Amino acid sequence: MSDRNIVMGVRHNADCGLFVAPPGIDAYFATDDQLRLNISSKISQLVLFGWVGGPAAIGLGFSRSPFVIITSREPMYDIVGISGLEGAIRPSPSGLKRGTDQDGGITFKPMTKATATIVDNGSWMAIQTDRPTNYAVYNQPFT
Incomplete structure (x- = not known):
């Protein structure tokens, strides 16, 4: 054979x-x-992917909570030590702090945290963010 x-x-x-x-x-x-x-096996599958520009409600239609990853887009033009870059940042927020020259020194401001909250056991999700953020919804966590 x-x-x-x-x-x-x-x-x-x-x-x-x-x-x-x-x-x-x-x-x-x-x-x-x-x-x-x-x-061959029941594996994590991407079932929904998208972008939001600010706070949003996303209909999911599930009967159980899915696994969600959010990734924000952060401009890095004003982060100390980095110049002229912008791109997707994971985790969201990155933990980087923005700095500005002020009176010969640097003032740091913490980044606002982007969050996704699953509501009604997967019926929909609420995303809170102040910058472009993408969401990836999976049917189950990665194993």
Whole structure:
């Protein structure tokens, strides 16, 4: 019998899914670390992704709380030691503080925290932010 580089269905260990192995490896008998692709288990899946420019209410329609990651966009043009940059910052907030020259010294101001609150057990979420922030909603936490 020749090697099966692709198996769609049930493998020898009763895993059901799509399995792709490199040349010379039989996907039916391969261990998980030998596979190039293994889609077989209930894994975290991105179900919603978007951007908000300020506070927002996002309808989710779930019956349980999903896992949410938020990432803010922070201008870094006025952060001490960094000049002319802007980009996505994780975690949100970054923990960096803004500084300005004032009377020959530097005044630091803490960043406002961006938050996402799941409401009604996943029915919707409230995002509180004062700058562009993206949200990624997953069906379950990463394992």
